[in-house]
Amino acid sequence: MSENDNMTRDTVILGSGCSGLTAAIYTGRANLKPIVLEGHEPGGQLSLTTLVENFPGWPEGIQGPELIENMKKQALRFGAELRIGHLNSIDLSQRPFVLDIGKDVIHTHTVIIASGASARWLNLPSEHPLIGYGVSACATCDGFFFSGKQVAVIGGGDSAMEEALFLTRFASKVTIVNRSEKFRASKIMLDRTMAHPQIAFMTSTIVEEILGIEEKEVKGLRIKWTTTGEESVLPVSGMFLGIGHEPNARAFTGLIDLDDEGYIKTTDHVLVTQRGRVIPGVFACGDIQDRRYRQAITAAGSGCMAALEAERYLEEHGR
DSSP states (O other): OOGGEEEEEEEEEESSSSSHHHHHHHHHTTOOOOEOOOOOTGGGGGGOOOOOOTTTTTOOOEEHHHEEEEEEEEHHHTTTTTEEOOOOEEOSSSOOOOOOSSSEEEEEEEEEEOOOOOEEEOTTTGGGBBBTTTTTSSSHEEEEEETEEEEEEEOOSHHHHHHHHHHHHTTEEEEEEEESSSEEEEEEEEEETOOOOEEEEESSSSEEEEEEETTTSSEEEEEEEEOOOOOEEEEEEEEEEEEEEEEOGGGBTBOOOOOOTSOOOOTTTTTEETTTTTEEEEEEEGSSSSSOOOOOHHHHHHHHHHHHHHHHHHHHOOO
8 A cells, every 4th residue: 555545635536437537637626636446447438539620629520439548637637546447335324435446455435436337249259359340339439420421220129219319410311220020229310210211220139240340341241030040240330339338337336326237327417316315425437327428528527517516525524
């Protein structure tokens, strides 16, 4: 344990994506000397993104990893301390709070949870090499790049239907690929999707391979019918994952209020509760508590809010 860990910190930020680093910038400028625990996905979803064109202040766009690196530099400039590692357990029953991060134990007056939500992938060998080159988990982020092209959306729930409908604004044709004949989507979403002239359906099918690794560009999907074993190639320029996200909140199960899918419930934007009562000094921001927008700018905004609430809490308690 380092000498610094013997002291009680003012704040610890769990996660180094857009929301966590924004919180680090704000708490750093407030001289709170935050520790930022990078987590199992340093940089969050932006680290898997190529060109980001909708973050204000970058008229020509900026690469996702570069944007994250700039945020890290800014946080470090204001005194934040970044650590590689992830949270093993947290004790919110005593104050200061106690965080077990493996070899170290950290005591802190406030905690900002910014651990995000990880996109669910198909886990194909050809998938990750093409993320950012035609494979995406965010139609809102990347749909613009497929204007006039044919794309596929994988999934059969409301998320897939929403992605497909959004993509019709840009793509000439959207094919929904679902491994079952039945859909998990709500009737209203399914009816709306089926009625759209630009959307086609392939049921009882799975993606076996994404073509185009050598070209660094999606060239098509090798599709297999689960009923017959027959295979064919679906000629598309993009593949969007519509099978949902996995909130990174397992460490908080039973400690704070989570919804039925494991996202952190918040009140007044970033305040965390237990059995409906606010837990003073604990805040959540970014995709870990945002199932609706999942944008870099909304994550950054909530990171700012969480930091300001942490500052206010510490001031009220004489820190």
